[in-house]
Amino acid sequence: xxxxxHSVSLSELVFYAKAALGVDKAGKILFLTQDLSxxxxxxxxxxxxxxxxxxxxxxxxxxxxxxxxxxxxxxxLDYPLLEWLNKYTFPSESAFKDMNVARNVYEKVVxxxxxxxxxxxxxxxxxxxxxxxxxxxxxxxxxxxGYIGKVNMDTNSPDHYVETREDSxxxxxxxxxxxxxxxxxxxxxxxxxxxxxxxxxxxLRELGELAVQHKLPIQSHLSENKNEVKWVSELFPESxxxxxxxxxxxxxxxxxxxxxxxxxxxxxxxxxxxxxxGVSHCPNSNFSLASGVLNVRQxxxxxxxxxxxxxxxxxxAPSMFDAMRNALTASxxxxxxxxQHKHLSLAExxxxxxxxGARLLGIEDKLGNFEAGKxxxxxxxxxxxxxxxxxxxxxxxxxxxxxFIYLGDDRNIRSVFVNGRQVL
Numbered sequence: 001x002x003x004x005x006h007s008v009s010l011s012e013l014v015f016y017a018k019a020a021l022g023v024d025k026a027g028k029i030l031f032l033t034q035d036l037s038x039x040x041x042x043x044x045x046x047x048x049x050x051x052x053x054x055x056x057x058x059x060x061x062x063x064x065x066x067x068x069x070x071x072x073x074x075x076x077l078d079y080p081l082l083e084w085l086n087k088y089t090f091p092s093e094s095a096f097k098d099m100n101v102a103r104n105v106y107e108k109v110v111x112x113x114x115x116x117x118x119x120x121x122x123x124x125x126x127x128x129x130x131x132x133x134x135x136x137x138x139x140x141x142x143x144x145x146g147y148i149g150k151v152n153m154d155t156n157s158p159d160h161y162v163e164t165r166e167d168s169x170x171x172x173x174x175x176x177x178x179x180x181x182x183x184x185x186x187x188x189x190x191x192x193x194x195x196x197x198x199x200x201x202x203x204l205r206e207l208g209e210l211a212v213q214h215k216l217p218i219q220s221h222l223s224e225n226k227n228e229v230k231w232v233s234e235l236f237p238e239s240x241x242x243x244x245x246x247x248x249x250x251x252x253x254x255x256x257x258x259x260x261x262x263x264x265x266x267x268x269x270x271x272x273x274x275x276x277x278g279v280s281h282c283p284n285s286n287f288s289l290a291s292g293v294l295n296v297r298q299x300x301x302x303x304x305x306x307x308x309x310x311x312x313x314x315x316x317a318p319s320m321f322d323a324m325r326n327a328l329t330a331s332x333x334x335x336x337x338x339x340q341h342k343h344l345s346l347a348e349x350x351x352x353x354x355x356x357g358a359r360l361l362g363i364e365d366k367l368g369n370f371e372a373g374k375x376x377x378x379x380x381x382x383x384x385x386x387x388x389x390x391x392x393x394x395x396x397x398x399x400x401x402x403x404f405i406y407l408g409d410d411r412n413i414r415s416v417f418v419n420g421r422q423v424l
Contacts (some may be wrong), residue, residue: 001039002050004032005057005401006369007351010300015397021056023376027420032370052304052386055401058369059119059377059418060320061357064219064259064280064309066124067135068093068102070109070325072313077288081225084314086158093126094161100142103133103138109318110135110142113310115410116319119377119418120145120367121255122219122280122309122358124192127151127163129171136187145185145377147361149192150175152207155200156235165203165375172207176214186419188217195221196232196245204256208250217255217361220246222267224260225291243268252277257360259300259309260285262292269302278305278360279409281352283326285314295334296327296352297341307357324349324405346402380415387411 004016020039029065033039041047054264069089076088085121096102113121123139123146125132132150139146150172154165163171172191179189190412191211193199199207211218223229232242239245243264246252254276261272271277281294291314299306308323309315315323324346331344358368366375383390383400388407390400404412416424 001036001047003055004370005055005397007058007347007355010351011347011348013346013350014399015401017397021370021376023420025420027375029370029372029374029376033374034388050380051059051382051384054380054382054414056370057379057381059367059379059416060117060353061120061307061361061367062118062310062320062323063115063122063257063278063307063357063360064282065113065121065138065312065318067106067109067312068091068096068124069313070112070318071105073318074313074316077316079289081233081289081291082227089313090158090161094158096126096128096131099130099134102128102134103227106131106135106138107142108365109312110144110146112137112318114142114144114196114416116321117379117410117413117416117420118144118318118320119379119416120147120361122147122190122361123149123300124194124219127153127161127171129175132175136179136182140182140184140187143186143252143421145187147188147190147217147219149190149294150178152193152203153198154203156197165200165206167202169206169210172210176210176216189214189217191218191251193220193251195228196242197228197235197306200314201236201249203247204245204251211253211255212250214393217251217257218251219257220251220259222246222258222261223263224286225289228262241265241268243271247275255362257307259311260294262286262294269299269304273302273304276305278307280307280309280360281327282309282311282315282323284317284322286312286330287326288316291316293330293333293406295341296331296344297334301341305356305359306352307360307382308353319409320353321405321408324353326350346405350405355395376417376420378417379413380412381408381412382416383408383412385411396417
């Protein structure tokens with residue numbers, strides 16, 4: 001019982017100053033109503049009344065991040081993408097053959113994302129099967145919802161961090177079998193070619209076939225950096241574009257999430273739209289690695305699905321609130337350069353961080369807001385934690401929420417719920 005805020009469309013946030021939200025024992029939302037007289041307390045095992053400084057919002061959905069790169073969060077941002085991968089990322093990821101390293105980092109990264117309000121997260125692992133299986137176990141035991149991929153890399157990679165095509169496919173099949181054997185809706189295996197340059201055509205083709213065989217989602221990177229785009233054109237001269245590389249190997253489906261997508265042609269955007277591919281916008285990373293600025297408004301206007309991602313550790317913050325803030329800033333940069341594309345609103349970026357993310361994952365009928373019948377993934381927010389100054393004479397529920405998005409952090413997240421169960 002208390003204040004509830006959620007997104008019901010791209011541009012519409014709903015604020016309930018006094019509402020009742022009911023959840024059944026299976027973790028599904030029974031109702032969200034402002035008619036408190038219709039709610040009978042005796043029908044529920046537990047009734048929680050929020051303080052005036054508290055409100056509920058849906059859990060946040062991070063559509064792109066790299067779990068092993070948490071060790072590099074907040075450092076090593078002095079190079080562009082391709083140099084950055086070789087200097088920092090590949091050496092640190094190669095260490096995950098050591099299970100002690102994997103356990104130490106993965107336990108921290110899952111808890112850190114959860115503490116920042118991310119109830120569902122799309123994780124890249126590494127090429128190491130056992131370490132990525134451990135990530136599945138930790139996501140389950142800690143209680144987050146995870147979409148997890150064992151990374152595939154069989155070419156154009158360092159000698160100390162590369163697979164053969166045969167080993168890559170075998171370990172991917174083993175990973176899929178292991179994850180599905182858990183029998184839990186909280187963990188889903190994801191086909192994860194790192195990006196086109198790190199995979200041979202044969203591997204890309206087999207991964208596309210594997211995704212179809214098991215009806216699995218796919219995640220990778222697309223057009224993040226101009227030098228990367230040029231490199232792909234040299235590696236795949238027979239393809240019409242970077243996007244066409246993935247599409248030609250069956251990796252563009254309605255369950256595909258492509259991170260970045262900054263430097264696309266009009267034809268590539270139309271292909272993404274036609275194939276119903278989702279785009280994960282990672283603005284912190286795009287700024288931090290000087291990759292460019294994605295025109296999100298342009299994508300939304302033509303009907304492309306968009307969500308937000310933190311992209312650790314190209315992005316330095318494991319916070320979807322940071323992703324929202326940077327998405328707002330990025331859209332204002334875009335509007336300055338392209339005045340016909342209006343900057344995003346607060347309501348729109350919050351939608352991308354919740355309902356938009358659920359849509360990319362193909363679970364918008366199960367998550368994203370507090371509609372009856374969906375699972376209760378939610379955050380109990382408290383603005384009275386000393387880091388946000390509010391002024392009752394002028395601050396409304398709307399301005400309080402706005403201040404929280406811009407100024408709030410993990411201190412303000414008092415409780416986290418996944419599938420109706422309190423996990424933090």
